[in-house]
Structure formats: C-alpha cells, structure tokens
Amino acid sequence: MSDNNKLLSIRNLKKVYRTRDGELEALGSVTFDVNQQEFVSIVGPSGCGKTTLLKIIAGLLPKSEGEIIVNQDSFxxxxxxxxxxxxxxxxxxxxxxxxxxxxxxxxxxxxxxxxxxxxxxxxxxxxxxxxxxxxxxxxxxxxxxxxxxxxxxxxxKLILMDEPFGALDAITREKMNLELLRIWSESKKTILFITHEISEAVFLGDRVIVLSARPSKMVGSYDIALERPRALSQKATPEFGEYTISIYQKLEVV
Amino acid sequence: MKAAITVKNKKKPRRLSQRLQSIGAVFLFFLVWEAVVRIANINEAFISTPSSAIAHLLFAQPDANYHWQKNISVTLYDFVLGFLFTAVGGTLIGILIGWSKTIQKAVMPLFVMFNSIPMVAIAPILLIWMGYGLKTNILIAFLASFFPMVINTSAGLASVEDDLLDLVRYLNGSKWQTFWKIRLPSALPYIFSGLKICTTLSVMGVIVGELIASDSGLGYVIVNAQLMMDTPPMFASLIMMSLLGWGMFLIVSIVERLAMPWAFKDEIQ
Missing domain, CATH: 1.10.8 (Helicase, Ruva Protein; domain 3)
Incomplete structure (x- = not known):
C-alpha cells in the first residue's frame, strides 16, 4: 500500500517502567504501520504490554523510546x-x-x-x-x-480498543464481534484492537500483529486474506485454522 | 440487533409494607413504654408515660418556661442553621482537602485533634467567649458534626476509579472538568451519608449548648424541669429532639433521591 494511505507509523516504541525493584520493560521494541480504515488486531499473552501500547498512542502514558508518526497534518x-x-x-x-x-x-x-x-x-x-x-x-x-x-x-479517525469484549461470555462476545465489524464498515474508521484471543484477532482483523510475552517484541504480522464481510462460518475454514495455528506457533503455545 | 431486557419490577407494594413496618415498630415502642410504666406502677417522677409527655406538648402550659412553641422554634432554628452551616462548610472543606494532598496532610491531624475533644468540654469555653445564644449553639453544632462531613466528602472524591479519570485524560480534559463531571458526582453517595450522620450530630451540638447555658430551647426545658423533678416535659423534650433529627434525616433522604435518581433504579439481574 502507498504511503499516503498510512495513518500511523510506530517505530521502535519502547516503554520502561521504573519501579522500586528496578526497571521493568513493559514494551520491548514495537514497529508497525496502520493504514487508513484498516482493522488491525494486536494479540499477545497477558501482561505483554498491549494496554501500555494503546495508552501511549492515546497519550495516556509517556513513551520511553521510539516514535509515533502520524501521517496527517492536523492530528x-x-x-x-x-x-x-x-x-x-x-x-x-x-x-x-x-x-x-x-x-x-x-x-x-x-x-x-x-x-x-x-x-x-x-x-x-x-x-x-x-x-x-x-x-x-x-x-x-x-x-x-x-x-x-x-x-x-x-x-x-482512530479507534483504540483494549480488549473491549474480554469480560463478556463467549456467545455475547461472538455477537459483539459481528456487530463491531458492521459498525466498522459503516463508520469507516481505523481500528486498533487488542485482544489475547487469537481467533478473535484473526476473525476481526485485516492484519494481526503478534506480540511476545514480556519484554514484548513484535514476533509476527499476518495479513488476513479472509473475505469480507466476515461470517462466523469462516471460522470453520482451513484458511482460518492455518492463521490461528501459525500464530499459536509464533507464541510457542504449540 | 436489538437486545431485549426486562427490568425487574419490584417497586410499590414492598415499599408500602416496609413503611408500615417502621411506623408499627415506633408505635409498638411507645405502647410497651406506656404499659411498663403503668403496670409496674412506676412513679412519674422517675419515668413519665409517653402519653403524659405528649399531653404536656399538646396542651398550653401555665408555666412560661414550658412555652413549647417558643422552645421548639428556638431549637429548630439553631438546629437548621447549624446543620446547613455544617453541610455547606463541611462539604467545602472536604472538597478542599480532596483537591490537594498538601492541604490534606497539613490540616488532617488538626481536625483529628479537634474532633477528639468532647464537645461537652469545649462548650463552656465557647460560652465564655461568645456568650450564650444563636451563634454559640450553631458553632457548637458545627464543631460537633463537621468532621464526618469533611471525611466523607474527601473520601468520596478520592474513591473515584482511576480508569474513569483516563476517560477524561485522553480527551485532554481539565482538572476542573474531572472534578465536575467525574469526581463530584461519584462522591455524592458519600456526601449524602455524611449529611445523614450530620443530622443527629447537629441536634446533639445544639442541645449541648442549650444544656450548658441558655434561656430557652429544648435543652433549657430539660435543665429547668430537672430542678423540679417534672419528668413529663423532660420526656416531651426528648421526643421533640428525636423528631427534629428524624425530620432532617428524612429531608436529606428525599433530597438524596432527587439528586441521585440513578442510585434508586433497579439493577437488572
């Protein structure tokens, strides 16, 4: 994709918390781009700094190193x-x-x-x-x-979502996923969606960025070529299975 | 997709029966009191029956010291002013303390120190300074009841969930907006429970003032009647004090309902 389609470039973003027991590296070094109207899922184990990443982008936390470049004059x-x-x-x-x-x-x-x-x-x-x-x-x-x-x-322009459906039961969560995709396609927003659920990340995203456990590094980025609009039946397809399995492998779960 | 929910409807019938229960309990209390005094044949110089106490209130008294209308209105006036003064002053001090950690650290020990002195012990000194009357009684009421007001308000302001503050922070909201839109509304339940504690403490403060030195009011009635071992007006006075505190408590509860309608909605199950 061309550069002017880019909304956000994250370069070597790092976050180190200083605590009484020394330094705690919450975010190793993360680099990725987000395009306009793209749905990017970020998946990783608990405590890998996903929330930290979103909070830095939202300006709720200061970054320790790296850059967030916004490809927009008035952002x-x-x-x-x-x-x-x-x-x-x-x-x-x-x-x-x-x-x-x-x-x-x-x-x-x-x-x-x-x-x-x-x-x-x-x-x-x-x-x-x-x-x-x-x-x-x-x-x-x-x-x-x-x-x-x-x-x-x-x-x-940009919606940051921090495991928004994490507290919901599995059935409600599936419904909310479908709803979210509908809202996204109607509102034409760029979404950065954090989850620890691999299948949710694959089902929703145009792209899935995989973060490792702390200190988190970006260990993979997958373009999800599943057809849109997404339907729950796609979860039963071999393609869907391949994506999820290779992400599991990246995270060394299997 | 439209989610259908049912809000549980459990309103009126239960509330009415609860109210009847409360009234019934008070009635029963007076009934038992009356019965015990009569059956045990207790001398009315020790315990008056509630009926003679109430009769004392209702019928014009020849003794000018028992002028109920005057005595009740004096105490009511002191109490209402003292309570309002504490409600407003205590809340403002609580906000000040909740606003700044520095102020909190500086004045909190002082407040605790003052609050540890029994009001009955301070009152005589205040009387020397200010003489007896309205100002003194209001001040005593304030000193007796400001502490829970201050503590509750500042605790309420501090109780706000940190995540809720993020909500304002990511939108670059000001400290002022955070206060008005997040902190103060979330402190309201605490402020109202402070006010409820205040109602009874203010009655106490005003009465302490009247007991120690005054020429009218419900406290004065008690001192005066004690000298003559005349118990019905003493008990009548006690009943009135409790009515004052109870009435203000009721008013605070009604205002609470109006100010926080959300807290009285039925949650869905």
Missing part, C-alpha cells in the same frame, strides 16, 4: 482518537445518551449539534430506545456498546 490525539476500554466505564449517574455525549462536553464542543449524532450512533450499536436509561439498567454487553458509541461521538 490532535484528543480529537482524533476514540478509546474503548476493557471495562465500559460509563458514568452511572448519567443516562445513556449523556454518557455518549461526554467527550463532546470534555472537548467543549456544542452539545446540541451532537445530540442527533449520539442518537444515530446508539441506533448503530443497536441501542435504539435506551437513550434515557441509566447504565445499571443495561447488561454488560449493552454497556460496552454504549462505550463504543461514546468513542465514536466526536468522529475520531
């Missing part, structure tokens, strides 16, 4: 990044609609102009009619949908 991370956390992190004193509008208030944009968009996004994530509910009236899966709508409200 303000606060405006152009939407973050979906592991937990839904909804403000339980706000109704669903007001939760979705939180980033608009933080960014000091005109709330009125975004109310319609918030409603559209709630439709997009399948929560039409729940605008005036409080979060604790919703199930875990529904709460995470609200947080996806919230990450999209300010129309960021």
């Amino acid at each position: 303000d991370p606060a405006r152009e990044v939407g973050f979906v956390f592991q937990k839904p992190l909804l403000l339980h004193w706000r109704k669903v609609l007001d939760n979705v509008l939180l980033p608009i208030e933080i960014l000091k944009l005109d709330r009125k102009k975004y109310v319609d968009r918030a409603r559209e996004l709630l439709n997009l994530v399948g929560l039409e009619g729940f605008e005036q509910r409080y979060p604790n009236e919703l199930s875990g899966g529904m709460q995470q949908r609200v947080s996806i709508a919230r990450a999209l409200i300010h129309d960021p």
Whole structure:
C-alpha cells in the first residue's frame, strides 16, 4: 500500500517502567504501520504490554523510546482518537445518551449539534430506545456498546480498543464481534484492537500483529486474506485454522 | 440487533409494607413504654408515660418556661442553621482537602485533634467567649458534626476509579472538568451519608449548648424541669429532639433521591 494511505507509523516504541525493584520493560521494541480504515488486531499473552501500547498512542502514558508518526497534518490525539476500554466505564449517574455525549462536553464542543449524532450512533450499536436509561439498567454487553458509541461521538479517525469484549461470555462476545465489524464498515474508521484471543484477532482483523510475552517484541504480522464481510462460518475454514495455528506457533503455545 | 431486557419490577407494594413496618415498630415502642410504666406502677417522677409527655406538648402550659412553641422554634432554628452551616462548610472543606494532598496532610491531624475533644468540654469555653445564644449553639453544632462531613466528602472524591479519570485524560480534559463531571458526582453517595450522620450530630451540638447555658430551647426545658423533678416535659423534650433529627434525616433522604435518581433504579439481574 502507498504511503499516503498510512495513518500511523510506530517505530521502535519502547516503554520502561521504573519501579522500586528496578526497571521493568513493559514494551520491548514495537514497529508497525496502520493504514487508513484498516482493522488491525494486536494479540499477545497477558501482561505483554498491549494496554501500555494503546495508552501511549492515546497519550495516556509517556513513551520511553521510539516514535509515533502520524501521517496527517492536523492530528490532535484528543480529537482524533476514540478509546474503548476493557471495562465500559460509563458514568452511572448519567443516562445513556449523556454518557455518549461526554467527550463532546470534555472537548467543549456544542452539545446540541451532537445530540442527533449520539442518537444515530446508539441506533448503530443497536441501542435504539435506551437513550434515557441509566447504565445499571443495561447488561454488560449493552454497556460496552454504549462505550463504543461514546468513542465514536466526536468522529475520531482512530479507534483504540483494549480488549473491549474480554469480560463478556463467549456467545455475547461472538455477537459483539459481528456487530463491531458492521459498525466498522459503516463508520469507516481505523481500528486498533487488542485482544489475547487469537481467533478473535484473526476473525476481526485485516492484519494481526503478534506480540511476545514480556519484554514484548513484535514476533509476527499476518495479513488476513479472509473475505469480507466476515461470517462466523469462516471460522470453520482451513484458511482460518492455518492463521490461528501459525500464530499459536509464533507464541510457542504449540 | 436489538437486545431485549426486562427490568425487574419490584417497586410499590414492598415499599408500602416496609413503611408500615417502621411506623408499627415506633408505635409498638411507645405502647410497651406506656404499659411498663403503668403496670409496674412506676412513679412519674422517675419515668413519665409517653402519653403524659405528649399531653404536656399538646396542651398550653401555665408555666412560661414550658412555652413549647417558643422552645421548639428556638431549637429548630439553631438546629437548621447549624446543620446547613455544617453541610455547606463541611462539604467545602472536604472538597478542599480532596483537591490537594498538601492541604490534606497539613490540616488532617488538626481536625483529628479537634474532633477528639468532647464537645461537652469545649462548650463552656465557647460560652465564655461568645456568650450564650444563636451563634454559640450553631458553632457548637458545627464543631460537633463537621468532621464526618469533611471525611466523607474527601473520601468520596478520592474513591473515584482511576480508569474513569483516563476517560477524561485522553480527551485532554481539565482538572476542573474531572472534578465536575467525574469526581463530584461519584462522591455524592458519600456526601449524602455524611449529611445523614450530620443530622443527629447537629441536634446533639445544639442541645449541648442549650444544656450548658441558655434561656430557652429544648435543652433549657430539660435543665429547668430537672430542678423540679417534672419528668413529663423532660420526656416531651426528648421526643421533640428525636423528631427534629428524624425530620432532617428524612429531608436529606428525599433530597438524596432527587439528586441521585440513578442510585434508586433497579439493577437488572
């Protein structure tokens, strides 16, 4: 792919935490590119620094070494990044609609102009009619949908997702994966999706980046040539199996 | 895809029966009290029956010291002002302490020290300084009840989940926004439980002031009646004090419901 299609270039990114017991290398050295409207999955074992990587990109943590190059003149991370956390992190004193509008208030944009968009996004994530509910009236899966709508409200180019479905049961998770792919294809965003589930990474991604255990190195990058739109039946195909097996091998599980 | 959920509906009938239970328990208490005094034939100079205490409240008293309307309104006034003063002042101090770790470290030991002194022991000194009256009683009420208010508010502000702060931080939100949109609302349950503790402590503070020196109020009634071994007005006074505290508690609970409607929704199972 050509260079102007690139949104993000990550070069030798390192993160070292200084603790009382010495230095802890959370992120070895990671280099990869993310293209516009690409769905990139990042997979790796627990504690391999996946979350650290996302937080550095979002500006929540300082990097120790390396570079994040954004191929865009006006890229303000606060405006152009939407973050979906592991937990839904909804403000339980706000109704669903007001939760979705939180980033608009933080960014000091005109709330009125975004109310319609918030409603559209709630439709997009399948929560039409729940605008005036409080979060604790919703199930875990529904709460995470609200947080996806919230990450999209300010129309960021890049959506960072940190194991967003990790807390859900397997069946709900499969449903949410399909939903996410639909939302992604309709909203035309670039997604960086972290998971420790290899089959989830392969099923969702255009590309899967494999990180090793700590200190994490990038040990592989796979272009997933499965047809889109993806369907659950593809999980039963030999191609899908080959991808997952070779990632397992890379991670030395088998 | 639209997920269908059912919100469990368990509202009205149970609440009504709970309310009846509470009223029934209070009624039963008075009934047992009345019965014990009558059956055991206890001298009313030791324990008044609730009926004569209430009768004392209801009927005009020839003795000017027992002017109930005046005494109740004096105590009510002191109590309401003292409580409001503590509610606002305690919350603000709690916010200040929650805002800055430095302030917290500096003033916390002082607060703990002050709070360890029994109010009954400080009151006489305050009386020398300020004379008796409204200001003194409000100050005593404040000193008696500000501590839980301060502690609860600052603990509430500190209780916020770190991840929730990330939510504002990645959008480059200010400390001010974090405070208004995240910290303060998540501290509300703590602030309200502080207020509830405050209601009873404020009654105590005001009454301590009145017991030590005053010329009116429910505390004054008690001191005055004690000299004459006249127990019905003493018990009448106690009943009124408890009603004051209870009434304010009720008001705080209602405001709590209005301020935090989310906390009173039924969670789905």
